[in-house]
Amino acid sequence: MVKATVLGASGGIGQPLSLLLKLNESITELALYDIVNSPGVAADLSHINTPARVTGYLPADDGLKCALTNAHLVVIPAGVPRKPGMTRDDLFKINAGIVRDLATGIAQYAPNAYILIISNPVNSTVPIVVEVLKKHCVFNPKKIFGVTTLDVVRASTFSSEIIGSDPRDVRVPVVGGHSGVTIVPLLSQISPQKGFSEEQIEKLTHRIQYGGDEVVKAKDGAGSATLSMAQAGARFATSILDATVKGKPGIIEPSYVCLDADKEHCAHLKDAVGGLEYFSYNVELGPDGIHKIHGLGEVSPYERKLLESAIPELKQNIEKGVSFIHSKL
Numbered sequence: 329m330v331k332a333t334v335l336g337a338s339g340g341i342g343q344p345l346s347l348l349l350k351l352n353e354s355i356t357e358l359a360l361y362d363i364v365n366s367p368g369v370a371a372d373l374s375h376i377n378t379p380a381r382v383t384g385y386l387p388a389d390d391g392l393k394c395a396l397t398n399a400h401l402v403v404i405p406a407g408v409p410r411k412p413g414m415t416r417d418d419l420f421k422i423n424a425g426i427v428r429d430l431a432t433g434i435a436q437y438a439p440n441a442y443i444l445i446i447s448n449p450v451n452s453t454v455p456i457v458v459e460v461l462k463k464h465c466v467f468n469p470k471k472i473f474g475v476t477t478l479d480v481v482r483a484s485t486f487s488s489e490i491i492g493s494d495p496r497d498v499r500v501p502v503v504g505g506h507s508g509v510t511i512v513p514l515l516s517q518i519s520p521q522k523g524f525s526e527e528q529i530e531k532l533t534h535r536i537q538y539g540g541d542e543v544v545k546a547k548d549g550a551g552s553a554t555l556s557m558a559q560a561g562a563r564f565a566t567s568i569l570d571a572t573v574k575g576k577p578g579i580i581e582p583s584y585v586c587l588d589a590d591k592e593h594c595a596h597l598k599d600a601v602g603g604l605e606y607f608s609y610n611v612e613l614g615p616d617g618i619h620k621i622h623g624l625g626e627v628s629p630y631e632r633k634l635l636e637s638a639i640p641e642l643k644q645n646i647e648k649g650v651s652f653i654h655s656k657l
């Protein structure tokens with residue numbers, strides 16, 4: 329029995345993400361929680377003839393508790409999205425409290441679940457979840473993931489447009505965090521190898537870092553990426569299920585994680601990024617979550633500069649999340 333729970337299931341990301349999870353045959357129960365409309369979304373999805381039983385919960389009648397109890401995996405796309413002109417950090421004021429309260433529920437009702445955090449600003453919401461779990465003494469760094477898959481998906485798509493190849497065959501490691509300059513695509517490590525010109529690298533890097541803004545602008549006040557994010561979130565959730573339920577070895581996905589998750593390598597991993605506790609690296613998944621965090625590999629001088637800009641901003645974002653919990657709980 330594999331229960332997956334979506335917190336924020338009625339939203340722009342939540343609905344298509346829940347649809348894609350309903351199609352995942354590893355899931356036997358899909359619990360949808362939101363402050364509005366979740367019973368309706370659940371009723372709709374429940375008519376699809378795939379194995380998962382779908383249930384919908386609102387906050388009343390212990391809805392959060394029912395949605396979370398026995399969850400194997402919890403995905404969090406709850407919170408407000410950006411409007412034109414906003415940075416992800418501008419969302420902190422509202423989303424930090426939402427994520428803190430949901431994390432408190434997870435600590436109480438699903439302390440062993442894999443937690444996938446989509447709500448922005450991811451650079452800060454992941455430390456918020458970690459601090460809440462620590463306070464409740466249920467913190468396991470191997471099970472907490474900031475979902476940066478959309479940056480990786482965009483990197484494949486945008487690079488393939490230049491190369492002229494099938495985007496599914498193009499892989500670019502994207503490290504750092506999930507906002508503006510903290511998104512660091514390692515185009516020198518693109519696979520299959522491709523010799524981009526300096527100008528192409530600069531343009532591509534900027535497009536990958538600010539790809540989210542293209543969508544925010546085009547939606548003109550109606551929100552940010554939802555459909556591509558749902559696909560990216562479902563891909564990441566599927567990788568977690570494949571590793572932890574089916575026992576598939578060698579799955580590697582980039583994700584923004586607490587570096588303590590890999591005890592053997594964490595000192596080296598932290599040193600490479602100025603002592604940060606959190607960073608998005610290529611993460612190898614295993615039956616218990618994070619099996620190994622892969623290092624940066626060889627980076628070009630241009631990428632080194634990008635990392636140097638990312639690190640101070642990430643440090644601030646992390647500290648902001650940590651101090652939010654310690655000043656509020």
Ligand code: NAI
Pocket residue numbers: 335336337338339340341342361362363364405406407408409410419423426429430445446447448449450475476477478479506551552553554557
């Ligand atoms: P949305 O506004 O369409 O949906 C958010 C949903 O969260 C709504 O249904 C709302 O009722 C629900 N919600 C609000 N407070 C809640 C609470 N306390 N408990 C449960 N549900 C609650 O927003 P959208 O477009 O789905 O975006 C959600 C989040 O995902 C935003 O923070 C956005 O910035 C982030 N995002 C992250 C990406 C990533 O790459 N990690 C990419 C795109 C968006």
